[in-house]
Amino acid sequence: MQLELISFKLCPFVQRSVITLKHKGVPFDTTFIQLDDPPSWFGEVSPLGKVPVLKVDGTVLFESAVINEFLDESFGERMLSDDALERAQQRAWIEMGSAALFAMFGTITAPEEAGSAAKREELAKLIGNLERQLAKAPPAPYFSGAKLSLVDTSFAPLFQRLFALPESIVDWDAVPTVKRWGEQLVEEPVVRDSLPEGFDEMFPMMLRKMNGWYAQQHLAG
Numbered sequence: 001m002q003l004e005l006i007s008f009k010l011c012p013f014v015q016r017s018v019i020t021l022k023h024k025g026v027p028f029d030t031t032f033i034q035l036d037d038p039p040s041w042f043g044e045v046s047p048l049g050k051v052p053v054l055k056v057d058g059t060v061l062f063e064s065a066v067i068n069e070f071l072d073e074s075f076g077e078r079m080l081s082d083d084a085l086e087r088a089q090q091r092a093w094i095e096m097g098s099a100a101l102f103a104m105f106g107t108i109t110a111p112e113e114a115g116s117a118a119k120r121e122e123l124a125k126l127i128g129n130l131e132r133q134l135a136k137a138p139p140a141p142y143f144s145g146a147k148l149s150l151v152d153t154s155f156a157p158l159f160q161r162l163f164a165l166p167e168s169i170v171d172w173d174a175v176p177t178v179k180r181w182g183e184q185l186v187e188e189p190v191v192r193d194s195l196p197e198g199f200d201e202m203f204p205m206m207l208r209k210m211n212g213w214y215a216q217q218h219l220a221g
């Protein structure tokens with residue numbers, strides 16, 4: 001099977017698939033694009049105009065959660081539960097992870113203080129809900145027990161970005177179980193290995209370029 005991942009280097013959704021591919025040890029090619037100046041062919045392969053897109057022997061898949069489930073079903077040991085109810089719950093938490101990613105992105109890119117604060121509040125609520133869930137069912141050490149799951153691969157890029165910010169947008173003392181899970185996930189070799197080279201410089205550079213309120217306050221210069 002020939003796999004080609006269409007990627008934007010700093011996209012956390014692409015990174016979900018990179019972690020899954022690497023964890024499964026599946027070889028793949030990557031084609032990087034610039035989202036602010038996409039190549040002319042991108043509109044034809046990406047129905048939503050978003051990355052990631054995975055081409056499988058030329059057939060296009062889009063949406064990170066769908067791509068990850070395809071990879072999971074096609075290669076290696078399963079990263080979702082065999083039990084239908086637990087699997088449905090895992091999918092729901094993956095969706096919640098997407099909402100948290102958008103709330104984080106809104107917080108750090110909103111042009112005005114009020115917009116940033118509203119997104120930060122949204123993020124706090126989501127992370128608080130996650131804390132309640134994890135407090136009931138603590139990661140051991142992963143979300144669903146002893147093995148890395150698609151829930152872990154979906155949240156890991158969020159934690160990498162939250163921990164990389166110079167001024168935290170999460171009150172970590174209020175969510176100790178989430179913090180512990182996140183700290184452990186970002187140390188996973190496969191998660192570290194999924195970050196593009198130069199991430200530490202590129203991520204703040206992108207935020208400065210977007211020039212939101214957060215960047216003006218904490219990333220000047």
Ligand SMILES: N[C@@H](CCC(=O)N[C@@H](CS)C(=O)NCC(=O)O)C(=O)O
Nearest residue numbers: 011012013049050051052063064065
């Ligand atoms: N729900 C999508 C979200 C993907 C997404 O938002 N990707 C961003 C980059 S990180 C994108 O391509 N944005 C381009 C746009 O919205 O025009 C997924 O899970 O794959």
